[in-house]
Amino acid sequence: MPLSKTLRSARRQTSGSSAQPRRRVCRTCNNLDPRGHTSSVYQTESKQGAISALTLVVDALALERTKTPQERGCRYCTVLVQALDEFYEGWRGCRARITVEIREKGSIRVGIEGEKWAGELIEIYARAASRAPWPTLGTAHPIPSNSGSDDTFDFARRCIQDCLTNSKHGACQPSPTSVPVGPKRLVDVGRVTSPIRLIDTQGKWFQYATLSHCWGTGPILTATKANWKKLTSNIPFDALPPLFQDAIIITRQLGLRYIWIDSLCIIQDSTRDWETESSKMGSIYEFSYITISATGAADGSARCLADRRKPIRIDYENTSHKEFALRARKTLDQHPDLNEGKPAKPTGALMRRAWALQEHVLSTRVLHYTATELLFECKTSHRCECSPARRIYPTTPALIPKAIAQQSKHSYGVWEAWQRIVEQYSQRDLTVANDKLPAISGIAHKIKDATGSSYLAGLWKENLASDLLWSSSALVTQVYASDTYRAPTFSWSSLDTAVTYYAPDEDERAVFTPTVKLRSSSIALSGLNALGTVTDGSVMLRGACLPAILSSQLKDNSWEYTLLIKGTSAIRVSHDCMLGANEDTTTSTQEPTVRRANLGFELKPFRAPVLCLSVARYDGWLSGLVLGKSNRVKDAYERLGTFSAGVEAFRKAEEKNLLLV
Template identity: 70%
Template structure:
């Protein structure tokens, strides 16, 4: 819709006194989103227009600009003042500065560079006075202490609204007969009563759960030798700071019980750990609320912290009148409604693998971040920096929404699983063997819905698509095969590297066809969790195969791998990790060599060696498949090396084969 003339920026006539007063700074454009060559006008009606502008400046230019007292730009002075307060040593760097300006909104400032990754500063007008210039807006008040009455009242309102709203049907508790109950809870009682570990004896309780980083330091845990003492009395002062805060929050919410994994599971009892960890997904889902200690690096770190206060910037307009402008640290955690992306609470906990499952499966979550409190449930999202109550996408709603869409097709469930795995693969584990157990709660949810068999991180009902994951390497990283077996090579769980799945568009999805048949599968478990740790697994498949040569090359210290097939051009593959040539001790190939995943101690070298290409799926006019090397683990079997995508050319000579993947 064209911008009405009344809303278009007015041209300034040369020589006017207003132009003299409003001379635009070439660097910051007076922090005005209007009238710039890059201004974007958003019209929602013929009467209202909102303008936004993104400026990309450089630290050198800003650091050299004169301050207002020296006759410089007073708007640049505001930027510099805010950056001096929140970006330490920025003046000595040479980086890009991004300034996002929105009419009647606050101004967001960020600096490129690893040192300031994810850090933003928000500049806004004080709510008690008139804005110093027309386009600058005010910001919602955030209490300066996470343990303030205002913050606790915000938490109570969010939970109450979720529990009482008729729209929050997804947040209603499951039937009591199907509820998963924790074996133990921490009874935090009242302030004067003892804190102790209790056995629930199968009875239902209303309880809070804690999601936290264990860290690398000592953690208070329940063991075979001390749990009876913990069941008698735990002095409040003997608890780590984070656990103390969690108890304070639980009491403030009017509850008596909390579940903390390190205390409610006997950590040196394999049987107890396996029995309770299997139930962990249900324990979080059925809790009253999950306390997500997002900014706490370990249990010694408080989550009820004093937040950094906003700074005051004095701004003087052309008539000499002073205004109070404020700036504060800002976290870009808000959901992206247009992209359907949920909120992005940031902190050490967001890097931990176990915490993703706790986040996805919880019904309600309170995220204690460094800057504010965020609330999510299976229906809505709210935060202290915004008064909005709109329905936003949330992480706890991911699985319920996929289940709701299932009806005639289970594709939405498979998409949700793959999205979770992509996020999960980016996260870290303290115990590497927890790779499959730490996502087994989500897998159990998918299994209940899909009724499909689970094969070490893949689903029988979506096997072709699940097999075609790709490792997401960056130029600065080199992934290797694990020294100790954790999962079959066809599973993403066999590596410590982020992975991704191909996301077909609507037309491609309609033409997707699996070209393989699953003849049989086997999984050997090492514990009680049927979706957990495996000691071996295999797939027996039938599909179109052909032999090819895999060539390695190195460019700028980065190894690349290319498949050579007769009748077609060279095909660059997406390798799972660094690859190496190795001896082939079977008779399946005429040469004595094959290719395998390289371990950290493996010397790297150039090679040109036979491999097997298996076509797994077809998208209209092209194939996608796996590159395989002879297994050194199982005689007559193959191991995955990477994935490829190619046109039909050269694949008319494939031969149907039965192969075993391990």
């Protein structure tokens, strides 16, 4: 719950501040007043005078012991306790910190640290129709109690209409030179005299919505070779899963006649149809009128249009024994972060699915149906039911267009955007492991169209040195190699692990120098998607190489890997996954080699030879790859991890051509 930039940079209160010392100020909650605390900050640029804000971190056990006002305890702490009891079951007795964010004339936001309640907040506010119980407490915009209410649909229509007609939304309009690639099939949502049915567009253009949703593990209606012709005649409304029923209702309410739903508009048991239509998915979402994102639904049995939890009443009595009724409601920490310049992070099951990321990134306009409110995003602005005014915030659909627009000014912008997307994507789940590259191919097509660069199974030829230096997230400790081939080892897509890239500052970026050259590359594709599934891949690189010994040891229940290079101190390796020494040698004189370990491989300490390849240099230090000899391809190497070291470590390195597979 960060403060705005103007508040963060504002001065602290001084003795000359207009706020006067008050008596009996609670040391725990500061009487829920943002003023007068040593941590208070003030926005002095406001036309209304100094606006204060305060963020407190409160110990849960200390707050739990709060006395009631009748026991001469703090009446403000009691407000917090009542709200916590209502929304955070089990908070009493937990050893967690509670964050309380107070902003003058605004609502109070309360959250508890820890995984159990991650992303959940309580919003405490005054009733709009009555006087606030204390001067600094503000009101909150009402949110309808059902996501299918007239008010919610009116909000959605206003957002869409503003995006379509506002001159500032030029980024949301299709380029005059772009040629829309429409879907082969659409669902006709029907009218009074016509049924719901599947239609073949026959190359014609129709205005349509798209649905972004979780399939889940339960039964779902799909188009197959056996039933698709029947679906072109009639799809009974009752035969649709509840989620699809809601999507049909939303489509009708928005004045549209057609919607694209992947499970119905792609023949699922036809490999050719799936490859053809899934390869167009990026364009299908980009050119849709609106994407209906079932963000909070875990599968087709859930609904978009549902009741929301109503706000609760909290009774408060001031020192004059006058009674007030406050309100508190559950909200989600899913709004844009203006301090960091980050877009909204809608919360729900869909945000954990890999396929859904490109649907979010590539859509022009999105309605996110979350558990607490409806969010709207386009390539220009963000709006939500709790803050319905139009705001020019950073958005996810604007990420790639913005990077492309700035490409002439900052050539690295597109590559950084790709790497940030890969970082998010690699944290998400896939039901089918081989969808790793197809599920991000729509975004890859946009990058390829903008840059003209060759695509190497998740990496880009024009940014190869930087792209090669991905590393497994430090949070991932037990990752194993797949038993079946999915991608070359130099690609992040070869593993099921969250990955990160080093983000250099401006000074480091200025001195970043690739130290490898691409001699040749080869990518063997499977299917019709040119940026999809691969069956093989390799790159021939020339760069400075140095032999080393890789040592492994078990420390605090985690395996650590260290490079031992003659004449230098030990270098810690960021390993891609669990590693093991392959001791299946044909003669006793052969040395063991290191390889990625599959699940079931017996992990044990080893010392074995590897090769270190310098990939890029940042002034006085360099980063590179740790390589082991491939058991699959003769005279080739496979990636094991990454390392960083001072340039002096490579003073005796030798230039070589290496084949990576």
